[in-house]
Amino acid sequence: MGQDLLAELAVGARTSLFIGIASAILAVFIGGLIGVLAGYIGGRFETVVLRIIDIVLTLPFLPLMIVVAVYMGAGIFTLVFVITLVMWAGKARQIRAQTLSIKHTGPVLAAKTMGASHFYIFYKHIIPGVVPIFIPQFVTGVNAAILMESSLSFLGMGDPLTKSWGSILFYANSRSAFLTEAWMWWIIPPGVCIVIVVLAFSLMGYYLEERFNPRLGDYSVREKRKKQLVKTKEHHSSKGVLLSVESLTVAYPKSGDYRSVVDDISFAVKNGEVLGIVGESGSGKSTIATAIIQQLKRPAKESGEIYFEGNLVQHFDDEGLRQMRGKEIGYIAQAAMNALNPVIRIDKQLQEAIRAHYQLSAKVMDERVVEVLQKVGLDEKWRFAYPHELSGGMKQRVIIAMALINKPKLVIADEPTTGLDAIVQVEIVQLLRKLQKELGISMIYISHDLPSVLSVTDRLMIMKEGRKVDEGPSVELSKLSTNPYTRVLIDSIPTLYPKKETVEVSR
Numbered sequence: 001m002g003q004d005l006l007a008e009l010a011v012g013a014r015t016s017l018f019i020g021i022a023s024a025i026l027a028v029f030i031g032g033l034i035g036v037l038a039g040y041i042g043g044r045f046e047t048v049v050l051r052i053i054d055i056v057l058t059l060p061f062l063p064l065m066i067v068v069a070v071y072m073g074a075g076i077f078t079l080v081f082v083i084t085l086v087m088w089a090g091k092a093r094q095i096r097a098q099t100l101s102i103k104h105t106g107p108v109l110a111a112k113t114m115g116a117s118h119f120y121i122f123y124k125h126i127i128p129g130v131v132p133i134f135i136p137q138f139v140t141g142v143n144a145a146i147l148m149e150s151s152l153s154f155l156g157m158g159d160p161l162t163k164s165w166g167s168i169l170f171y172a173n174s175r176s177a178f179l180t181e182a183w184m185w186w187i188i189p190p191g192v193c194i195v196i197v198v199l200a201f202s203l204m205g206y207y208l209e210e211r212f213n214p215r216l217g218d219y220s221v222r223e224k225r226k227k228q229l230v231k232t233k234e235h236h237s238s239k240g241v242l243l244s245v246e247s248l249t250v251a252y253p254k255s256g257d258y259r260s261v262v263d264d265i266s267f268a269v270k271n272g273e274v275l276g277i278v279g280e281s282g283s284g285k286s287t288i289a290t291a292i293i294q295q296l297k298r299p300a301k302e303s304g305e306i307y308f309e310g311n312l313v314q315h316f317d318d319e320g321l322r323q324m325r326g327k328e329i330g331y332i333a334q335a336a337m338n339a340l341n342p343v344i345r346i347d348k349q350l351q352e353a354i355r356a357h358y359q360l361s362a363k364v365m366d367e368r369v370v371e372v373l374q375k376v377g378l379d380e381k382w383r384f385a386y387p388h389e390l391s392g393g394m395k396q397r398v399i400i401a402m403a404l405i406n407k408p409k410l411v412i413a414d415e416p417t418t419g420l421d422a423i424v425q426v427e428i429v430q431l432l433r434k435l436q437k438e439l440g441i442s443m444i445y446i447s448h449d450l451p452s453v454l455s456v457t458d459r460l461m462i463m464k465e466g467r468k469v470d471e472g473p474s475v476e477l478s479k480l481s482t483n484p485y486t487r488v489l490i491d492s493i494p495t496l497y498p499k500k501e502t503v504e505v506s507r
């Protein structure tokens, strides 16, 4: 008795696609709901959910199916049930990760700071951010479910009364089609159908994943960003602004809540300008510096916008940030001289800073090391020394050389004279000013010591308890400011620091 294999193939398509689509919808819905709730609520609930996900992901698929099929009876709905049971956990994990990344973005932080309800945050921020990745999750889910269905049906665990591509293969196998000429008509067509559909869903899934999953580089968002960057660039470049910080707020957890350590700070640094940031210890100066280079420590929450050369740094990917740090922006961290590696020669450490961004020959790198050491007032012979052979002032000069070696456009110097004696402090301050002028770079000079800052900077921003309390051109501010806090700082100026531009750099 003959069999209409083409009709079986067509009916089989309906069953395979139904199982694939139904299982994917259920898995994405259940996984999505659990993932979003775990990511948003966090705490113990998230820990418990993550442990359950781990357990589910380690469940052996085939033995599970056999047990469930024996218990429920083989059939389409058993297949949908088992495939959903296996798939939801992976979806939940990915959607939780996406929820977490949205939960810590500026807009959500700002909404929380404004006292927005959980419903509002969910509805306005979390759901619109998460839903786009449901689409690729669904497509890749259909793909996986069709493969699972085919495998299970081929092993005889599908519905005996319904034809699917997998069950066609099962019957072909049980009637020895692999050993006769029947394989051409009985095995190849359903096999090719499975391959084509799985391949098509895979390709569609990859495309949609790239398009909608921000972690892989969102197409549309990237386009929007490009437009936004161009617009911002035009906006700032016309004013010669290199760095622009707008409404920056940084908060850290404290007593079960988040407390702002930098509160709604805005400022700009123009090309070739030196901005001083002054404030007592703990006023948030270093936090601003680390926010600019996007190296705030977890669990800091940041909101506001930071533009470097008109580009929003919060939108830079890892490579963009890496390029910015050390190449576009040189950073002299607090007490950085103590971070020099004691067992590596100075030249090697400087070359490492070059190698992070450029591929140059050993000879060219050595030339650059010599050049930069001369710039910072160190004889070239010191490049063969180890850090312990240098004095504090010399080590700090090496640190400045390291910040300058890739010719950055902006240098952030965070308390660059910490730990040095008073005379060396003056030398370092004057050296920084001289180099800044010579190289035409911009600089942010951070200090709690107003006198040292006055001699270096064009403009000053005074901070207190995370807020900006005063700002203006250094000379005017020092003479004319009526702000009581600024006046206290001005009145404490000793005479050690000479007036601007009157001291030669001693070497």
Ligand SMILES: Nc1ncnc2c1ncn2[C@@H]1O[C@H](COP(=O)(O)OP(=O)(O)OP(=O)(O)O)[C@@H](O)[C@H]1O
Pocket (backbone or CB within 6 Å): 252, 253, 261, 279, 280, 281, 282, 283, 284, 285, 286, 287, 288, 297, 298, 334, 448
């Ligand atoms: N990782 C962190 N976790 C929690 N709080 C932090 C963290 N880093 C900084 N803070 C807090 O943020 C506030 C600002 O710190 P920041 O280092 O920016 O101040 P600063 O003005 O640079 O002080 P200093 O001159 O002493 O370095 C401080 O109250 C500090 O305790």
